[in-house]
Amino acid sequence: MNRRPVGALPTGLLVLGAIYCLLPVSWVLISASKSPGELFTLGTLTPGSGLLENVRELNAYRDGVFWRWMLNSVVYAGGGALLSTLVSAVSGFALAKYRFPGRNLIFNVLIGGILVPSVVLAVPQYLLFSKIGMADTYWAVLLPQILHPYSIYLARVYASAAVPDSLLEAGRIDGASERRLLGRVALPLMVPGMVTIFLFQFVAIWNNFLLPFLMLGDDGKFPLTVGLYSLLAAGANQPSLYNLIITGALLSIIPLIALFLTMQRYWRTDLSGGALKG
Amino acid sequence: MRTKRLAIALATMLAAGCGGAAETPAAAPATSAPAGPVSLTYWTWAPNMDKIAEVWNQANPDIKVTVSKQAGGDDAAAKFLTAAKAGNAPDLVQAEYQHLPSFIAADAVADIAAEAAAVKPEFSAGLWGLVTLGTESVYAIPQDSGPMMLYYRKDLFEKYGIGVPKTWDEYAEAARTVHKADPKVYLGSFSSKDPGWFAGLAQQAGAQWWSISGDAWKVGINDAATTKVADFWGGLVQEGVIDDMPYFTPEWNKALNDGTQLSWPSAVWGPGVLESNAPKGKGKWGIAPLPQWNAGENFSGFWGGSSTAVSAGSKNRAAAVKFATWLNTDPQGIDLLVKEAFVYPASGKGQAALGAPPAYFAESQPDFWQQAATIGTSARGFTFGPNVGVTYNAYKDAFDKALQDKSPFSASVGTMQDTTVADMQKSGFTLAQ
Numbered sequence: 001m002n003r004r005p006v007g008a009l010p011t012g013l014l015v016l017g018a019i020y021c022l023l024p025v026s027w028v029l030i031s032a033s034k035s036p037g038e039l040f041t042l043g044t045l046t047p048g049s050g051l052l053e054n055v056r057e058l059n060a061y062r063d064g065v066f067w068r069w070m071l072n073s074v075v076y077a078g079g080g081a082l083l084s085t086l087v088s089a090v091s092g093f094a095l096a097k098y099r100f101p102g103r104n105l106i107f108n109v110l111i112g113g114i115l116v117p118s119v120v121l122a123v124p125q126y127l128l129f130s131k132i133g134m135a136d137t138y139w140a141v142l143l144p145q146i147l148h149p150y151s152i153y154l155a156r157v158y159a160s161a162a163v164p165d166s167l168l169e170a171g172r173i174d175g176a177s178e179r180r181l182l183g184r185v186a187l188p189l190m191v192p193g194m195v196t197i198f199l200f201q202f203v204a205i206w207n208n209f210l211l212p213f214l215m216l217g218d219d220g221k222f223p224l225t226v227g228l229y230s231l232l233a234a235g236a237n238q239p240s241l242y243n244l245i246i247t248g249a250l251l252s253i254i255p256l257i258a259l260f261l262t263m264q265r266y267w268r269t270d271l272s273g274g275a276l277k278g
Numbered sequence: 279m280r281t282k283r284l285a286i287a288l289a290t291m292l293a294a295g296c297g298g299a300a301e302t303p304a305a306a307p308a309t310s311a312p313a314g315p316v317s318l319t320y321w322t323w324a325p326n327m328d329k330i331a332e333v334w335n336q337a338n339p340d341i342k343v344t345v346s347k348q349a350g351g352d353d354a355a356a357k358f359l360t361a362a363k364a365g366n367a368p369d370l371v372q373a374e375y376q377h378l379p380s381f382i383a384a385d386a387v388a389d390i391a392a393e394a395a396a397v398k399p400e401f402s403a404g405l406w407g408l409v410t411l412g413t414e415s416v417y418a419i420p421q422d423s424g425p426m427m428l429y430y431r432k433d434l435f436e437k438y439g440i441g442v443p444k445t446w447d448e449y450a451e452a453a454r455t456v457h458k459a460d461p462k463v464y465l466g467s468f469s470s471k472d473p474g475w476f477a478g479l480a481q482q483a484g485a486q487w488w489s490i491s492g493d494a495w496k497v498g499i500n501d502a503a504t505t506k507v508a509d510f511w512g513g514l515v516q517e518g519v520i521d522d523m524p525y526f527t528p529e530w531n532k533a534l535n536d537g538t539q540l541s542w543p544s545a546v547w548g549p550g551v552l553e554s555n556a557p558k559g560k561g562k563w564g565i566a567p568l569p570q571w572n573a574g575e576n577f578s579g580f581w582g583g584s585s586t587a588v589s590a591g592s593k594n595r596a597a598a599v600k601f602a603t604w605l606n607t608d609p610q611g612i613d614l615l616v617k618e619a620f621v622y623p624a625s626g627k628g629q630a631a632l633g634a635p636p637a638y639f640a641e642s643q644p645d646f647w648q649q650a651a652t653i654g655t656s657a658r659g660f661t662f663g664p665n666v667g668v669t670y671n672a673y674k675d676a677f678d679k680a681l682q683d684k685s686p687f688s689a690s691v692g693t694m695q696d697t698t699v700a701d702m703q704k705s706g707f708t709l710a711q
């Protein structure tokens with residue numbers, strides 16, 4: 001009897017949270033369906049009739065440069081997240097399972113690194129990359145994202161919980177080399193954690209704006225964020241291409257949604273696994 | 279001589295501004311065209327510039343221009359300055375007039391007087407002053423310009439029984455009439471987010487926010503003219519007869535569309551904005567000269583406009599100037615600028631060649647370009663300072679606050695002045711009192 005009001009409050013809060021998260025997405029969806037003429041005349045939540053026309057126009061914009069940006073984003077986010085996950089997993093495992101001089105120092109420096117927002121580093125990174133002549137290349141956006149302190153921290157926490165010392169010990173007794181232990185024993189156990197890191201990094205790089213904005217001068221190498229921004233800020237005397245930007249924003253979240261749906265399985269495993277073993 | 283001193287005065291900013299051992303790109307010595315084909319990069323945000331460059335590349339296989347379309351506005355200026363500091367600047371860059379002095383102060387753009395001085399007669403004195411800062415140097419070639427005029431809804435002016443205001447007093451009177459007739463309707467809006475707009479109106483009133491005397495800068499943002507403009511708008515906003523929503527926002531677009539905003543003091547590039555943001559008003563808008571401060575006067579100001587500058591780090595300065603000259607003074611280049619990039623050309627010849635009005639105005643103002651050209655000649659000259667970005671941000675902050683607190687607008691002008699002066703002192707500029 002008295003469970004009902006207790007249940008209503010959390011449910012209510014969750015519903016509010018869901019509305020809070022879904023409203024902007026539905027706004028994007030509805031606005032993307034409006035033709036330029038409808039965008040500022042129809043009511044905010046009234047769907048328009050121009051979605052296909054908008055997509056067609058976006059497709060035609062500068063000979064389909066949007067898809068090139070999309071591809072670039074996939075390269076930056078996919079490649080960066082994959083490399084970052086591997087580096088984080090290996091270094092997290094090493095920090096969790098090996099005792100060596102300087103281990104705590106490295107770990108403390110990493111913790112300190114988490115506290116430095118990457119935004120602060122963008123300009124120094126740009127100047128450094130300019131010095132070695134690598135600004136305005138794909139590497140200029142990929143490399144700075146590979147080493148990510150928070151991911152290494154996560155990997156360390158996950159490795160110490162998910163990889164039992166006794167298992168490694170047993171492997172050593174059976175004569176497995178350290179490399180083999182890492183590849184055959186530790187990494188498979190860490191897959192759920194690695195998926196988490198991959199998703200985190202993928203989303204972070206996909207949405208990153210400042211680093212590519214600074215690093216890249218050539219518009220053929222822009223990711224979606226910077227590319228769409230160039231449609232928005234077209235100088236005072238050029239109209240912003242609102243309908244293309246909104247449609248582009250809608251299309252740019254589709255890969256993220258697809259990624260989350262396909263990886264959801266692992267994500268869930270990870271949360272429950274962490275809850276039990278942590 | 280004066281040039282030298284200005285350069286020194288300006289250059290002090292770099293030392294203070296960047297800190298650390300940033301490398302200043304060595305002045306490119308190459309003034310003679312190098313042998314063999316050269317390749318130039320060009321940062322711009324004008325639409326279809328890649329197509330225009332393609333036409334040039336076809337005709338000039340030895341100078342290949344690669345366009346990289348950037349985001350425009352204040353961020354573009356910051357990005358170019360950073361790139362120049364790191365030695366990665368493109369050969370050519372689109373520079374808004376108000377940002378050019380900061381590029382010069384950072385030694386980021388080249389003095390192209392030797393190569394480009396000959397094109398001076400192509401441009402009006404006011405525009406030429408914007409790229410020379412009144413010195414013998416030439417830092418860019420004007421590309422497009424934005425003389426200001428009054429856009430108004432012909433049909434609704436008739437409906438509410440108001441004439442086109444000739445003076446700002448008449449404008450205020452009309453604002454009261456309209457708002458009285460329908461409290462939902464406003465004659466116009468004061469935008470606290472568009473410092474360039476306010477600067478243009480101040481220019482019309484005769485303001486000179488920056489000037490160079492000897493080797494020192496003089497800052498006069500809170501001069502009588504600017505204060506007069508600020509108080510005029512402040513009074514109307516306080517009275518409630520003028521709206522206070524910023525331009526280019528969705529609600530402003532909506533108001534233009536549904537006819538609750540009847541006019542817009544804007545620049546010659548207005549048609550593009552109206553066409554995309556207020557499609558419903560097609561064929562209903564007309565243009566007139568800005569209302570004047572004193573009956574019988576005929577003045578305007580500039581809002582926006584940009585130039586083509588050659589970066590100081592470019593190794594192919596001569597080739598870059600050649601392209602910039604073609605783009606902005608050759609009939610073919612200007613024609614492409616107008617048709618492909620939809621700009622109002624800075625070149626006098628180019629302005630005169632404009633024939634058919636923008637489609638949006640075809641019915642309501644068939645002589646759009648002729649009107650614009652007449653109004654353009656009345657725009658007053660202006661010198662921008664080396665830290666316009668700071669001033670413009672101060673404008674947004676101070677006027678936002680004034681709107682919120684309902685405090686007098688003239689105080690906000692004072693804040694702009696103080697913020698600008700403090701920033702210039704911090705950066706090591708010599709200031710005249």
